Amino acid sequence: MADQTIYRASTTAPVNIAVIKYWGKRDAKLNLPTNSSLSVTLSQADLCTTTTASCSASYTTADSLLLNSAPQTLETPRTQACLKALRSQRAALEEANSNLPKLSTFPLRIVSVNNFPTAAGLASSAAGFAALIRAIANLYELPANPSDLSIIARQGSGSACRSLFGGYVAWQAGEKADGSDSLAVEVAPASHWPEMRAVILVASALKKDVGSTEGMQLTVKTSTLFPLRANTIVPQRMEEMKKAIASKNFEDFARITMQDSNGFHATCLDTYPPTFYMNDTSRAAVRAVEAINRAAGKDVAAYTFDAGPNAVIYYLAENEGLVAGLFKSFLSHIDGWQVRRGQAIQASSATPLDESIASTLKEGISRVILTGVGEGPQKIDHHLVSETGEAITS
């Protein structure tokens, strides 16, 4: 009689928001980037994907994935590349040790939930793929370390490779054609600079201009300014940013973060036809951050924008009142000001702000998320698949 055991492993995984942006692939199939990137992993208390991977010889259906109770396809080339790589590593273990159950041959049943709205444009695919890869690696008891797994996760969603670590994480572009040196490494753990905070201003949902996969390849193909960014500017910024993090120099961190976000969006605008991810709301957020920094007499806040209008604003805990407090002074009516730890944020109007900036943000921002630097994926015992193999979705 065949093994009827339901094998299970679960993990959480975080969202990360880059301060040096990934934009452009040198190999679209392997998701190899044109340039290195660097991100801050955000606290899973605020933004987190939880995933249980299970497998069993008793499963009679094909591999399946349930995300927030809705079935998702696993039949994409990217996801298949990830599953194939993980199964192949498991099969090697099984070959070396015939006592191991043949998990690599069993159908997978994967259940995943996000603790945040998927549609908000919050890099949910990074957390999702990181959790998927980490959960299956746990299930298969692979000896792979996070950098090893980042090579697999990268093939699912580029920025997912950075979500396998906590703290401050670099994705090294690498040079090899097979992508074996295009992986994530820890620049510094969260404990090195735990004071890093972020407030995310979520812009009212509008149709996204152009998806990032399509958008970045159009930039590579048509932007005349992009090669300078990818080949020269970003490599310099990577080194400067690592130094800023090593020395916990927030002013350097802030300046490089803002310059890199602007430079990335500049190459989107230089794309033909041009891609616009920032809108008038985003620009008002830029002006608000500039007003905060002007009033403080130094850079205490740093904006960054991914491929969408949401503003992510980094600051240090000591400046929470100056930064998050200013936004609360005119956005207190929207959702998200509850804090999960620490003190509630005091609205502060210490910074003089042009009324048109405040009114543009009031109109364009639908919620805020308060968060900060956090840890990488955590193995958990609370499974989303029952002992008998059913999805636990509530």
Add this chain to the structure above:
Amino acid sequence: MADQTIYRASTTAPVNIAVIKYWGKRDAKLNLPTNSSLSVTLSQADLCTTTTASCSASYTTADSLLLNSAPQTLETPRTQACLKALRSQRAALEEANSNLPKLSTFPLRIVSVNNFPTAAGLASSAAGFAALIRAIANLYELPANPSDLSIIARQGSGSACRSLFGGYVAWQAGEKADGSDSLAVEVAPASHWPEMRAVILVASALKKDVGSTEGMQLTVKTSTLFPLRANTIVPQRMEEMKKAIASKNFEDFARITMQDSNGFHATCLDTYPPTFYMNDTSRAAVRAVEAINRAAGKDVAAYTFDAGPNAVIYYLAENEGLVAGLFKSFLSHIDGWQVRRGQAIQASSATPLDESIASTLKEGISRVILTGVGEGPQKIDHHLVSETGEAITS
């Protein structure tokens, strides 16, 4: 008894809108640009400055300028540089021929009117300085040709040098430190390609982000992408654009125009702190032009944006219905659709347009201006200063 004659000369001068943008000075005092630029001179039936320069030994007041009935200062370093250069050329003539009246020693009285709203962000300083320089050169009977005068006009306002010619005009950046080779030349007269039309979508007046003089120097100083644009990209585009104009290839003209506008605004966004001239209204105009071109199956319209949110959209007369007609289909309620020549434009909704694009434009555009390629400054006999030296302001 001294000569009591009131000497007078009058001229008109046009606005020009660049299709390869001037942005960045290599010498701020002499207004020497980092890169060459190329523009289309617009018809003076639609946009025009008229200026009378007068001088007389009988004038007892200092040099003066009245613009649209309001006194303006001439005491700026730039204007003074222009007046000094013109007086010096006149003085040389007087020295060579002692029969000439000593106009170079007389106070100037200058009266100027625009036939369009000065504040609309419509390159009024280009037309204004071109008219000022041309009128005084006429008054002084200087033998200078338009290229010679463009060297003087450039010192008043960079883009003014291109308004001394009609048609298609290049401003050669030049290489010399004294600026003697930084001048405007005719690429092609208006008669070479008279079918060129433009519709200008004037965005509702809002405070300008950063003035262009300040903005361009910040770009030169801080943008990491700017050197590539100035040194490599623009020189290539200048050659391609000259070919497109020589061969009257509208599709190439359109593509290069749009790419150069986007590339210029990209370097503004890459400036630190970033400068934003385009807003959500501008972006809707970009999307509308893309929709027109998609529906036409080729580029029949080309957008370009100066240092402000107004869209200037070039097209050929044969496509007036497709281009201007589309905008009229949802902007017919605003001012500017009266045509001074030819047929009234038929509103046309042949192009399918996203409702959100139309509604953004409806909200953000306050007037349109219909125009087309036109001639350079014209000497006129209708003076704005009377025979007795009084300003004629109505």
